Amino acid sequence: MIGIRFFKADASTYVMKTRAGRVNKAGKGLSFFYNSRTVSIAAIPMNAQEAPFVFNMQTADFQEVRVQGQLSFRVVDAPKTAEILNFTLDRTGTGYVSDDPMKLNERVIRVAQGIIQSRVQARALREVLKDSQAMLQALEVGLDEHKTLDAMGIEVLEVSLTAIKPNPETARALEAEARESILKEADDAIYQRRISSVEQERSIKEAELKTDYSVQQKEQEIAEQRIENGRKLMRGEIETRREEQRAKIESQKVTLTADIEAESERQMLIELRVQNRKQESDADAYGLKAQLEAINTLPAETLKTLVMGQLDSEQLIALAMENLSGNISSIGELNLSPDLLGQVFKKGMRQQ
Structure with missing residues (x-):
């Protein structure tokens, strides 16, 4: 018959067969014959779709920034999607009668753009450039909770931000500033290293001085101990000499006492000898006197x-x-044999 066609959908396409304003069949992967004059078919792909995006926005400090990323989504409630968007096929069943299916990605991207725009406009450029992770989390939460996507029966599977960049001139300025900051940090690091080196050298010098001071103290203690030991030795020697002198004096006293006693005994002996000799002399004189008196008689x-x-x-x-010499005058002749x-x-x- 004229106008009778066969339609077959794959497993990832949700099909709605409508006649006279009523849905006769609905489901995934359906196949059937239909009259193209009286039946309309809506085919809604339910597989995951990729939607890359690039947004040029302005920050709170009026600087241009480019946000680049990608999201993937899929239709989870095809009847809701079909109510909002027109997924009706033409009579040949090879194309859509409307461009709504082609604009599905744009609708999802616009939702993401609105979430990102609200966050970028509330922050300065430097904050935006440093805010990629927080922005990604906010984008995921915002897409999951957005009413438009829920009304269209769309679920966002994954979101990624690949780049957040300022315009080239601003980027060069930031690079120069960052470079100067890095150079300054390098200089500061050099200065800190020098300061640390000086501090370490000072610590080493202080340690050396403390060591020298300790060594000098030890040497001084040793010298003082040697002096004290020398004093003790001198005291001991002095005491020894004193003891020796005392002993010598005592010995001399004993010797002197003995000599005195000996001299006393010698004196007594001499006196006794003198007395004896005197007595002998007196006796001799008496004998001689007696002899002389006898001779005189x-x-x-x-x-x-x-x-x-x-x-x-x-x-x-x-x-x-x-x-003869006395009588020489009377001697006439003397003969000596x-x-x-x-x-x-x-x-x-x-x-x-």
Whole structure:
């Protein structure tokens, strides 16, 4: 028959067959014959769709910024989508009678743009550039809770922000500022490193000075201890010398006492000897006196005879010579024999 066609949908397409304003069939992956003159078919894809976006916006400090990203979504309630958007196929069943299906991505992107725009306009450029993670979270929450998407039966599966960039001139200015900041941070790091090096050197010097001070203290303590030990040794030596001197003095005292006692005994002995000698002298003098008194009573010739009796031959010859010399005037001739003179000379030579 003229106008009778066959329609077959894949498993990811939701099909609604409508006749006279009433839905006869609805579901996924349907296939049927229909009269193109009296039946209209709405085919709504329910598979995931990708929607990349690039938004040029203005921040709170009137700076241009570009937000680039991508989201994926799918239709979860096809009847709701069909009520709002026209997914009716043409009579040939190969295309749509409206461009609403082609604008589905734009509708979802506009919702995302509104969420991002409200956040970008409330912040300065630097905050926006640093706010990517928070913006992504806000975008996810806003898309999940947005009434328009819920009314169209659309579910957002995933959202990603690939770039948030200012215009090239601003980017160069920010890069220069960032570069200067980085250079300043590098300089600060160099200064801090130098300061740290100086601090470390000072710490090392202080540690060395403390060590030297400790060593000097130890050396001073050792020197003081040596001096104290020397003093103790000197005291000990002095005490030893004193003890030796005391002992020596005591020994000398003992020796002196012994010498005094010895001298006293010697003096007593000498006195005793003197007394004895005096007594002996007195005895000798008394004997000599007695002899002299006895001799004085004897005649001269008798004394002379006694004396001559005690003389030896030489003394007798000398005495005779003396008598002869006294009577030399009356002597006519004197003869001396050689034997007599030889005996006298021999005895004299022996005595020499």
